[in-house]
Amino acid sequence: MQASGGKMTVIQRVVAPAQHNGPFNPNAAKPNNEGDDLPDMENPAYGGTHTNNTGLSGGRDGIHNAAYGSGVGNTRPDDWAELLRLSNNNNPWRQLHLLNDNLGGRGLHTNLVPGSASFNGQHLGGAETPVKNWAGSAEGDVDEDRAADYEVTANYNNPDIISNYIIENFHDVDNFAGTIEERTDEEMEEGDPELVREDVYDQQRDALKDEHEDWISDYVSDTFASSFTCTAKFYERDDDGDVYSTNQQNVTVSYQ
Structure with missing residues (x-):
């Protein structure tokens, strides 16, 4: 990855x-x-x-x-x-x-x-x-x-x-994902769906992917010898x- x-x-x-x-x-x-x-x-x-x-x-x-x-x-x-x-x-x-x-x-x-x-x-x-x-x-x-x-x-x-750091961080990632879904739905309702998909939706998905990759990297760094x-x-x-x-x-x- x-x-x-x-x-x-x-x-x-x-x-x-x-x-x-x-x-x-x-x-x-x-x-x-x-x-x-x-x-x-x-x-x-x-x-x-x-x-x-x-x-x-x-x-x-x-x-x-x-x-x-x-x-x-x-x-x-x-x-x-x-x-x-x-x-x-x-x-x-x-x-x-x-x-x-x-x-x-x-x-x-x-x-x-x-x-x-x-x-x-x-x-x-x-x-x-x-x-x-x-x-x-x-x-x-x-x-x-x-x-x-x-x-x-x-x-x-x-x-x-601290052993519970990973768990807390994972919940943060899931919360972030929920926020992205809400923001995307709002933008889709208020603007041109195609423009939203190009200008907002994809950017937000990329941001979520970055958050997931951060979590995986932190998890491996902290859990693997x-x-x-x-x-x-x-x-x-x-x-x-x-x-x-x-x-x-x-x-x-x-x-x-």
Whole structure:
């Protein structure tokens, strides 16, 4: 979606190809002696929600099997229906897990963030797949010799935004639409319909379109994460029974 004056640059950014600076390397040097026990596998942990019920962080320590969680289901951010309506149902985005469902992550508001297919693919390739491949088999068997700590933090554009701003702004847009309809009807009654259509009606429709585009841009800017910061630490038991770990690794997934 394109508009003059750079208004929709945030939309253009989140439909552009994403990138990561990884991937994680589970086979990196493991200089840290952790004794003779792998870490216990903890329950998934989440960091709460941001604007419009989107997740802040999700992670799990000591992962050593597939530990399936749950899919997205019908979980959506607040006002998602309004985004669809104002986008004419042309919505290229999807819900993304912070902690992958194959690592135990659940389809909860605290663990889901809207993003593009490209962003999802970069997250998968740069962070999720290396952890899944290291931390256990697809059949769910416990790996007695490997484990991983893994966490994903969503970084937002407006960390302190008031959560009901979007809802209030949406009502303002609808009120504006009603005002345009009333003004157009009045002009049609008082003047030449054809002149009104050319000189007033179309201009007012353009103004309403601008308001809708502003709302979509604000919504995406405030509701979508601009990047994910992913951290991981990989553990392995050697032939002597000692457990060693990598230093913490970091991968950032972002829109270009």
